Amino acid sequence: DAGVIQSPRHEVTEMGQEVTLRCKPISGHDYLFWYRQTMMRGLELLIYFNNNVPIDDSGMPEDRFSAKMPNASFSTLKIQPSEPRDSAVYFCASSSPPGQENLGVAFFGQGTRLTVV
Amino acid sequence: AQSVTQLGSHVSVSEGALVLLRCNYSSSVPPYLFWYVQYPNQGLQLLLKYTSAATLVKGINGFEAEFKKSETSFHLTKPSAHMSDAAEYFCAVSGGGGTASKLTFGTGTRLQVTL
Numbered sequence: 001d002a003g004v005i006q007s008p009r010h011e012v013t014e015m016g017q018e019v020t021l022r023c024k025p026i027s028g029h030d031y032l033f034w035y036r037q038t039m040m041r042g043l044e045l046l047i048y049f050n051n052n053v054p055i056d057d058s059g060m061p062e063d064r065f066s067a068k069m070p071n072a073s074f075s076t077l078k079i080q081p082s083e084p085r086d087s088a089v090y091f092c093a094s095s096s097p098p099g100q101e102n103l104g105v106a107f108f109g110q111g112t113r114l115t116v117v
Numbered sequence: 118a119q120s121v122t123q124l125g126s127h128v129s130v131s132e133g134a135l136v137l138l139r140c141n142y143s144s145s146v147p148p149y150l151f152w153y154v155q156y157p158n159q160g161l162q163l164l165l166k167y168t169s170a171a172t173l174v175k176g177i178n179g180f181e182a183e184f185k186k187s188e189t190s191f192h193l194t195k196p197s198a199h200m201s202d203a204a205e206y207f208c209a210v211s212g213g214g215g216t217a218s219k220l221t222f223g224t225g226t227r228l229q230v231t232l
Binding site (some may be wrong): 004033042043045048056091093105106107108109110111 | 220
């Protein structure tokens with residue numbers, strides 16, 4: 001498996017524009033997580049899904065942020081409208097279901113570095 | 118709820134010296150504990166995990182960690198540091214109990230290795 005794949009790797013956008021980040025989890029994993037990493041706040045969990053259903057979105061900072069998982073192999077994180085304070089590295093991670101050897105281990109993508117100017 | 122506290126945001130060691138990165142956890146249920154490493158411009162990579170089996174856990178690149186329930190600690194060690202170990206290290210906890218759940222990360226410790 002190629003691991004968790006995120007696109008784009010880098011995104012520069014102007015304030016007010018819509019930004020969509022994409023993630024393809026590892027095949028067979030049924031948990032998917034979106035994290036945000038900044039110098040000030042470290043790693044923050046934004047939202048996570050189980051079997052394509054959002055379980056906990058309490059970390060989503062504002063209504064400008066939304067996430068979807070239309071199927072088991074694809075998820076998006078959308079920011080609309082974007083603001084300079086949204087600049088961060090956004091990571092997607094996936095993990096395997098209970099009972100398997102890697103229980104609880106999250107596998108991370110390479111991240112998307114977002115810059116909002 | 119679970120949380121972890123990493124003591125020391127920056128640690129500097131000489132090449133060949135012992136590496137000790139500290140992590141204390143808080144959990145209302147038996148925890149699963151993890152150490153991840155992040156190299157520059159990369160995602161996080163699993164170093165090792167504790168899931169209620171052996172309390173001394175060995176990971177990749179010569180790292181190991183010991184789960185001490187009495188001290189609520191899960192410190193990461195390596196007997197001899199190498200220049201390639203320079204990275205940021207994150208301790209994380211999840212609820213365990215047979216269900217995969219969200220990981221809660223510490224604030225990270227940046228390891229610097231000097232000649």
